Each structure stands twice: as structure tokens, then as C-alpha cells.
Amino acid sequence: MALVVKFMKATLVNWILVLFVSFSWGASFMFTRLAVDEIAPTYLVIARLFLASILLGPIFIRMKDLILMSREMPSILILGIINAALPFFLYAYSAQDLSAGMLSILNGTSPLFALIIAITLFKQNTTLLQILGLGLGFVGLLIFIGFNQLSFIFFPVSLCLIGAFCYAYSNNILFKLNHIRSAALASVTMISGFFFSLPLIFMETSEFSLNLSPQIIFAIFFLGLVSTGISFIAYVVLLQRSSPVQASSIIFLVPVTGIFWGAVFLGEAITRNVLMGAAFILVGIALTNLFKPKELSKDV
Numbered sequence: 493m494a495l496v497v498k499f500m501k502a503t504l505v506n507w508i509l510v511l512f513v514s515f516s517w518g519a520s521f522m523f524t525r526l527a528v529d530e531i532a533p534t535y536l537v538i539a540r541l542f543l544a545s546i547l548l549g550p551i552f553i554r555m556k557d558l559i560l561m562s563r564e565m566p567s568i569l570i571l572g573i574i575n576a577a578l579p580f581f582l583y584a585y586s587a588q589d590l591s592a593g594m595l596s597i598l599n600g601t602s603p604l605f606a607l608i609i610a611i612t613l614f615k616q617n618t619t620l621l622q623i624l625g626l627g628l629g630f631v632g633l634l635i636f637i638g639f640n641q642l643s644f645i646f647f648p649v650s651l652c653l654i655g656a657f658c659y660a661y662s663n664n665i666l667f668k669l670n671h672i673r674s675a676a677l678a679s680v681t682m683i684s685g686f687f688f689s690l691p692l693i694f695m696e697t698s699e700f701s702l703n704l705s706p707q708i709i710f711a712i713f714f715l716g717l718v719s720t721g722i723s724f725i726a727y728v729v730l731l732q733r734s735s736p737v738q739a740s741s742i743i744f745l746v747p748v749t750g751i752f753w754g755a756v757f758l759g760e761a762i763t764r765n766v767l768m769g770a771a772f773i774l775v776g777i778a779l780t781n782l783f784k785p786k787e788l789s790k791d792v
Contacts, residue, residue, distance in 0.1 A: 509730040510777070513723050514742050518749025520719035522757060523711035530708045533584040534696040536715070541576060541686035543716025544724070548679035552725070557676035564672065567665055572684020575662035579655035580685075581692055586648035586655075596747045598652035600633040603740040603780075605660030610736050614664050622737055625779030628772050629744035636747055636769025659743075663736035670732040678725040741780040744773045 527536055561568055587595060603626050610616040669677055704712075731739035748770045755762050 506730060506733060509726050509733075510742055510745070513727050513730065514745040515749045515752075516719050516723040516726075517742075517746045518751075519753045520715055521746075521750040522753045523715050523719070527708050527711045527715065530701075530704050531712070532696055532698045532700070533587070534581075534692045535700050536712065537580045537584060538686070538689050538692065539712050540716040540720045541580075541682055541689055543713060544682040544721035545679075545686045547717050547721045548675070548725070549683055552673075552675035552679045554676065557673055557680075560672055561676065561680055564669060567669060568677075568680055569684055571662055571665055571681045572686075572688050574658040575666075575681055576685025577688035577692075579658045580689065582651045582655035582658075586651045589645050589648040590652070594637075594649075595652060597633055597637055598649060599656055599659075600630055600743055600747075601653060602656040602659045602743050603737065604630065605657050606663050606736045606740040609660055609664050614668070614736075616664075616735060616737075618735075618737055621779045625776040626737070626741065627776070628779065629741060629776030632769045632772025632774075632776055633744055633747065634769070635765055635772060636751075638765055660736070660740060663731060663740050666728055666731050667736045674728040674732055675725050678728045682720065682724065738780055741777050745777055748773055 524536070531539070583595060583599070586598075590598075607618060607623065607626055611618060666677065666681075727739065727742070730742075748766075751762060751766055751770075
């Protein structure tokens with residue numbers, strides 16, 4: 493009986509993390525939509541990473557973490573590139589030619605990449621239920637976005653697929669670094685990503701202006717402190733409690749929560765396709781996350 497109670501509590505914690513991260517990342521679509529009207533995407537990406545870095549670094553990084561992470565510095569530097577700087581830029585660049593729906597579908601390939609990488613490169617076990625769950629989630633994503641949104645332009649599509657692969661591969665690295673506290677690992681990853689993103693400034697042709705409206709300032713701070721900072725810690729905690737495949741399934745849920753926030757604050761319509769696709773996505777995530785979490789011996 494005690495084992496059952498312990499399992500239920502651990503599962504509840506995981507689902508709380510899933511909902512928090514998905515709603516936070518879903519809200520980021522809305523705030524990004526508002527922010528890009530007044531600030532260039534390159535500056536927005538750098539601002540998000542900078543705010544996440546100054547929030548996470550002083551609060552969550554301890555001296556003993558730095559000593560431990562110094563032995564894993566090559567992996568952490570790689571994480572800064574492939575989990576933040578590079579995919580942020582690839583998706584921002586591709587957004588010039590692809591619709592938001594197409595970007596969501598391509599981003600939704602990340603859990604499928606995570607499954608392939610976990611099995612082939614990292615020799616991690618998976619189940620038929622997880623594979624079925626990922627399949628249902630991707631089908632739900634297609635229904636959710638709508639097949640009429642599908643349009644393929646080879647170069648930007650390729651960039652998005654590279655970005656999705658980066659996220660998937662970085663999930664497996666994060667999982668392998670589970671001997672490092674989640675908060676410290678997430679913090680150093682964001683700081684590394686910030687420094688690697690700075691060269692993007694030299695590629696931006698538009699001028700940077702501090703004359704921003706209060707709404708846009710709030711949006712930028714939310715994106716940096718909540719969506720990029722706190723939520724990434726929660727995501728790493730979830731990933732280290734479960735697996736790269738299970739944690740990455742959150743990506744399927746993000747468009748659903750994005751529609752929720754859009755309906756509440758922007759008056760966007762919720763269609764039959766949205767409801768049907770959301771049902772497939774929720775069932776897929778449920779199947780993917782039917783697992784017994786491993787024990788955590790460290791604090792977060």
C-alpha cells in the first residue's frame with residue numbers, strides 16, 4: 493500500500509510539472525506574438541536568455557555545483573548551443589517563411605527524434621505504449637493545426653528539423669547529467685546559451701530601441717524569467733525524473749495551451765479541429781507518461 497501511495501504522489505508531481513511547463517511555454521507564443529511588433533526576434537532571443545541567466549545564476553548555482561559541473565564542461569557548453577542559442581535562431585529565421593502552424597508541427601517532431609536518439613545512441617529502454625503515445629500525439633498535432641496549414645519550403649523546413657533534432661539530442665544529454673542538480677544545470681545551460689547567442693547581434697540589421705510600451709516590457713520579462721527561466725528548471729526536473737522521450741512529449745501539449753491563452757486573452761476561436769486534435773494529444777501524452785519515476789536523491 494505504501495508503494496502505491498508513493499507512486500501516486502510521484503506521478504502527481506510529474507503531472508504538475510507537465511502542466512506548469514506546457515502552460516508556461518504555451519503562453520510564450522502569445523507574448524512572443526505581442527513582443528515582435530516592437531522588438532526584433534534576435535534582440536528578443538538575447539533578452540530572454542539574459543533575463544533567464546541573471547535570474548537563475550545567482551539564485552540556483554552553488555560553488556559545489558560549479559566544481560561538479562567543471563568535470564562536464566564540454567557537455568554543458570554543447571547544451572548552451574543546441575538547447576538555446578542555435579534552435580532559437582533557427583526557428584526565428586524560419587518564421588519569416590513558415591506559418592505558426594507549420595512551425596508547431598515541425599517542432600512537434602522533437603519527441604520522435606528523442607525516441608530515435610534514445611534508442612539508437614543512448615540505448616535507453618522504451619515501451620510500445622510510449623511509441624503509440626508519440627504517434628497519437630503527432631497525429632493530434634496535425635489535426636490540431638489543420639492539414640490546410642501544411643506548406644513545404646525546403647530550406648526553412650530543414651532548419652526547423654535541425655532545431656527539433658537539437659532539442660531532442662539535448663534532452664538526452666540533460667538526462668545523462670542527472671547527477672547534477674536540476675536547477676544548477678538549467679541555470680548554466682541558459683547562461684551558456686546567452687553567451688553563444690551574442691554573435692547574433694552582428695547579423696541583425698534593425699536598430700535596438702528601449703522605447704517600448706509597458707505591455708511589451710511585461711511580455712519580455714515573462715518570456716525571460718518564467719518561460720525561459722523557471723519553466724526550464726521545471727522541465728529539467730521532469731526530464732531527470734522520467735526520460736527524454738517522456739519529457740519531450742510536452743511539446744505536443746504546448747500548442748494546446750497556446751490556444752487556451754489565446755482564447756482567454758486574445759479572443760481567438762476554439763474550433764472542432766482544435767478540440768479533436770487536443771483529445772488525441774492528451775491521450776498520447778497520457779500513454780507516453782505512464783511510467784514509474786525514478787527516485788531523486790538530490791534536491792532541486
